[in-house]
Amino acid sequence: MKTPKPVTHSVRLDRKVYEELSKEASRKSASFNNLVNQILKKHVEFDQFIPDLNFVLIQKGTIIGTMAGQNDDLVLSRAEDAGGAFARDTILTMGLHLNKESLIYFVDPVVCRYMNFADCQRYKRDGKEVFYLRHELGARWSLFLKGYVSGAFRNVLNKEIEVDETKDGIKFTV
Known part of the structure; x- marks a missing residue:
């Protein structure tokens, strides 16, 4: 290119x-x-849309602290709802089509670089794109990211993805 x-x-x-x-x-x-x-x-690529996306700037520690008192199912469920709704809203607000390319754009750069949820490593394997979203916020944040990304794929593409999680990040293939 x-x-x-x-x-x-x-x-x-x-x-x-x-x-x-x-x-x-x-x-x-x-x-x-x-x-x-x-x-x-x-x-x-992103900042011009912030007023339309109803952002509130919150320190990550506040979010982690809030999730600490919740069980895993509740964290996962809320993350899936948030990721699904926000992905669709963001993609449409930016005037993009609801397709694989725009959803990948939502993950990197929007979620990773602009929202600062994680560092994104991308590579190709067997003709597919592998994403590794790395962070230093612990297992609870990985669970949140898993739900957020899963919800986005489900709501935008009507597709389930398999997400591997560790305390340091999540990995998925598209």
């Missing part, structure tokens, strides 16, 4: 914005241009 040809465009930035972006680029050992492209790409 060819990389699209870049476009050059000059913009004026507030000095404070420029200075903060320059510091951030330096911290990440990235060029200023690369950092700005990452920020703008994230906006185009």
Whole structure:
């Protein structure tokens, strides 16, 4: 697949914005241009839809603490409901078709990079795509992720997927 040809465009930035972006680029050992492209790409791919998706920013520890008092069946059930409803709503809000490609896009980058639920590792095996969603939040979070992803596949594609879980992540194949 060819990389699209870049476009050059000059913009004026507030000095404070420029200075903060320059510091951030330096911290990440990235060029200023690369950092700005990452920020703008994230906006185009997801952030512009946030007001329509009813997001609330919550620290992960709060969610884990809330789940601690719930039994596994309740965590799984609520995660399946949330993942199924949110996947469908997000895909439709973004103007995408309800298909395998848009659901894969929902998992990575939306769930993993933009919602920051896990780090996503993807690879091909036997003609299928394998996903490993890795995190450091324990077995309860893996159970939640399992339900969230399963609910998304069930609600968007009417498909059951097999999810392997450990305390450090989940793995599934599509």
